[in-house]
Amino acid sequence: MGINMNRRVRVRFAPSPTGPLHIGGVRTALYNYLFAKQNNGDFLLRIEDTDQTRFVPGAEEYIIEAFKWLGINFDEGVGIGGEYGPYRQSDRKPMYKQYADELLNSGWAYYAFDTPEELDSIRKQYEAEKKNFQYDCNTRGALRNSLSLSKEEVEELLHNNVPYVVRFKFPKDTEILINDLIRGEVKMNSNLLDDKVLYKSDGMPTYHLANIVDDHLMEISHVIRGEEWLPSCPLHVMLYEAFGWKDTMPEFAHLPLLLKPDGNGKLSKRDGDRLGFPVFPLQWTDPKTGDISSGYRESGYIPEAVVNILAFLGWNPGTEQEIFSMQELVEAFSIERISKSGAKFDLEKAKWYNHKYLQIASNIEIAKQFDLILKDKQINASLDYIEKVVSLVKERCSFVSDLWEQSSFFFEKPSSYDEKIIQKRWKEDTPEVLKEIIGLLDSVSDFTTENTDKIVHAFIEERQINMGQIMNCLRLSLVGAGKGPNLFDIVSMIGKEESIERINKAIEAIKK
């Protein structure tokens, strides 16, 4: 289709460091990464910090750490370096002016001296008349700019250092055609577009100018970004034309948005906290307010699962395979298979994915994470022991954070006994039978799962006791509830002394 295979594929992820990275941004980065790797191309990280008023300390470091955790690696950019640097737009500040000047000289742009306050009041006036103000070919003649003012006036203003911005001069009656790799042809008429500011009065370019200049200089071949950029894409296309860079203009692909799970609209920070899933890859503490937003990493998600979940929110391979490693995604990914409509985040499916990944994850790695949780609870156990516990209970967990709920009895005695199980299983003669089992266990020297299992089963069969009943009571004594892995795994793990103690304690505590 539109993809020019003769050109080296170079794509970028270009966040602005205004806070933690939104999960939608992570997906955009992931798609860029997959596309680059599939085509043996380069994936770069560029920091778009042209708005100095919105700078948030720590955001850049956060972004780099998040991608590191996810296994989405950059070939070039901030924190890595490369031939096309610097990769932070604030560090590129000196180079933008000449491009603004070039457009000024060629007539594609003009000086505008209207102050923000003036424009504000004009907007309000229009609003009062239920009209919409736009700085465009119809209004620019009546505003204060180098198109409406005389040459002398303009020169004087500039000479007196009156603040100005540089605006793009959209030509009249021009159809602008975008060939979007996801949406196909999108047409827009220049008369409806406004003369966007390219260069601000503080000497910084706006996103529009900076991204075109940088993409060109960095030889970006494909721009894969969110749908919110589609409306300003005609401007970008026109800028390539104005600079005479049309023949190397990147191809565009505008991704559908990530929507909130209930209702409609863009997924926002608040939705996550409200609905119980993270909106950010890593936990984030707002430096100003101290507010904490949860992250996937801290919530016990496995990075490979997050990648898989995100990959499938807006893309699918067209096969019935659901589980994809990063390498498989690189091979299977294609821009043509990205859907056009927004996708809602589904917490249940995310859980299912994480469960799947937890099962294939290495037990020792999970154990290390679980150890942190245990330490938090003042519980010290050997990593070996924790690893064994993980192997026994992880199939009933979706997250590392579920582990405690499913395995606390491996580390401490039950503090209560499930009332329902008592009602259903605890009979009058139960204490008596349990006492016999205590004696039995006490006499066992080989306290392995297999041996204790064999001996207790033999006893129950010999005495013709109701298996379900006594086993459940035994479990209740050891676990405190009707859950958990094989009973004799528990018995052998906690050991003879502890097992006997727990059974005795249960006999005393449970009276019917």
Place this chain on the structure above:
RNA sequence: GCCCCGUUCGUCUAGUUGGCCUAGGACGCAAGAUUUUCAUUCUUGAAAUCAGGGGUUCGAAUCCCCUACGGGGUACCA
């Protein structure tokens, strides 16, 4: 308001050149099986008149038009 994008089971989606779609899969849900428990796993099931209405066609979820609804944009923010 204006401009742009979108609309298949509750959710993610398959359905690319119109016929094999009595619309497939996954999550979730329900039932059953396995299990001494919980969970896992397995089997089965319910679940979309393809937003609605007009065309085009022998034939449309697939092409065209209109309407509705949803979303995005409309800053000296990205």
